[in-house]
Amino acid sequence: MPARSLPSRRQLLQAGGLGALGLSLPQLLHARQSQATRRREKHCIFIFQYGGLSQLDSWDPKPNAPAELRGPYKPIATGVPGFKVGELMPRLAQNADKFAVIRSMTHTMALHHTANEMLLAGNRKPAADDPAFGSVVTKLKPSAANVPSNVWLQKFGGGAMPRDHTYLTGGALGPAHAPLLISTGHTDNLATPGYRVKAFDTDTNIPAERVAGRRELLEKLDANNPLAPHRAKAFDLLTGTAAKKAFDLDQEPAKVRDRYGRNPLGQNLLLARRLVEAGVRLTSVVAWTGMKPAEKFLSIETWDMHGNAGIGIFDDGWNGLGFALPRCDQAVSALLEDLTERGLLDDTLVVLVGEFGRTPRISKGGGGVNGRDHWPNCYSAMLAGAGVRGGAVYGASDATAAYVKDDPVSLEDFTATLYTALGIDPATRLSPDGFTRPASTGTPVSALLESRA
Numbered sequence: 001m002p003a004r005s006l007p008s009r010r011q012l013l014q015a016g017g018l019g020a021l022g023l024s025l026p027q028l029l030h031a032r033q034s035q036a037t038r039r040r041e042k043h044c045i046f047i048f049q050y051g052g053l054s055q056l057d058s059w060d061p062k063p064n065a066p067a068e069l070r071g072p073y074k075p076i077a078t079g080v081p082g083f084k085v086g087e088l089m090p091r092l093a094q095n096a097d098k099f100a101v102i103r104s105m106t107h108t109m110a111l112h113h114t115a116n117e118m119l120l121a122g123n124r125k126p127a128a129d130d131p132a133f134g135s136v137v138t139k140l141k142p143s144a145a146n147v148p149s150n151v152w153l154q155k156f157g158g159g160a161m162p163r164d165h166t167y168l169t170g171g172a173l174g175p176a177h178a179p180l181l182i183s184t185g186h187t188d189n190l191a192t193p194g195y196r197v198k199a200f201d202t203d204t205n206i207p208a209e210r211v212a213g214r215r216e217l218l219e220k221l222d223a224n225n226p227l228a229p230h231r232a233k234a235f236d237l238l239t240g241t242a243a244k245k246a247f248d249l250d251q252e253p254a255k256v257r258d259r260y261g262r263n264p265l266g267q268n269l270l271l272a273r274r275l276v277e278a279g280v281r282l283t284s285v286v287a288w289t290g291m292k293p294a295e296k297f298l299s300i301e302t303w304d305m306h307g308n309a310g311i312g313i314f315d316d317g318w319n320g321l322g323f324a325l326p327r328c329d330q331a332v333s334a335l336l337e338d339l340t341e342r343g344l345l346d347d348t349l350v351v352l353v354g355e356f357g358r359t360p361r362i363s364k365g366g367g368g369v370n371g372r373d374h375w376p377n378c379y380s381a382m383l384a385g386a387g388v389r390g391g392a393v394y395g396a397s398d399a400t401a402a403y404v405k406d407d408p409v410s411l412e413d414f415t416a417t418l419y420t421a422l423g424i425d426p427a428t429r430l431s432p433d434g435f436t437r438p439a440s441t442g443t444p445v446s447a448l449l450e451s452r453a
Helices: 009-013 025-033 090-094 112-121 133-140 208-221 228-239 242-246 254-260 264-278 321-341 411-421
Strands: 043-048 075-077 084-086 099-105 150-153 180-182 282-286 348-353 379-384 404-406
Touching (some): 043 264, 075 090, 090 321, 254 321, 264 282, 379 411
Parallel strands (some): 043 282, 150 180
Antiparallel strands (some): 348 379
């Protein structure tokens, strides 16, 4: 055979998706090729603050509330006049012109696993087979670059996690729209020294010559199959080195890794930025900030701060704001700055939200330490990039951040806003009949989005 010039790393990444490794990969590639190419692709990094962040101690401080409600943290000014956040987020405060905050998120479900399934589906009453947000994006706007459209970093874990089928299978849309899962447990994370992504590993017991022979035979037997070109691309991706390099954080300078923070969330967000550059449409990250060196692992539910782990919500421990929120502040602000510096933020939607918030009243958890319990009635979310109005604050809570005062935002409206930012009409039908199962029944919050020509 005549010699061919070797393709570049990006060309190899464009050779195929990994949403469903194995025989379904060619079908996935075929489905993506059938989509019209957009002039400017939009991407999304969705960060789940699993457990539920306290709105009073972060995005919606209430300095005039009674001491038993407001907590010890003082509000600090941001770069946007009149907009203040909690003092544990100084770096995000400096970047307030890059993001918007919703202070009026609301629903009524206080159970973790159910509330997370609602968030994933963007629906207060999701059906058992409702596809998650990422799968809908994969269906309606897959990556034009033929890389994985949907990647999930750091799996939900613990007894309060949503069921796997609600976000790892594609739901009613099928496995072709399931995410490629990276980092499945607490010891399987990018911050571990020497860790590497193994999703692209092949069986070392099978010689390369045998793999090539099988490929050649399959091409001869299946030459007239319309999926044959996509199968060839899948082989190139799985047997090449480019994908491994794209997921290899050792390719990043040490100072960049330090900038994001040497913890699971920081390193996952750095990888998410790399995946945006490679063309991945949607990267989801569970915002686990890791453990202190002397701590014993209990859970990745960082933000479920009841005080029931013996660590108070205001303490400097894995399950306390004093430890977790500064690490989140560092990682998310580094992501926003990095995307901006690389010219990517205009086309990348960054979402930071939990399944609910925390009670205004400070309670006593296990061992008598301070905590806040589950509170879905009023909580906050952050959005940035992809046409989101920087420096905006939408909605308002009452004097104690207990209930919505103005402009409530439902999960349906929230998700419709995300679709709109990504260039997807929320009313688009997902079912084959073209009439039922819209992507979202919500109404986009137009005040959060820049007008589009």
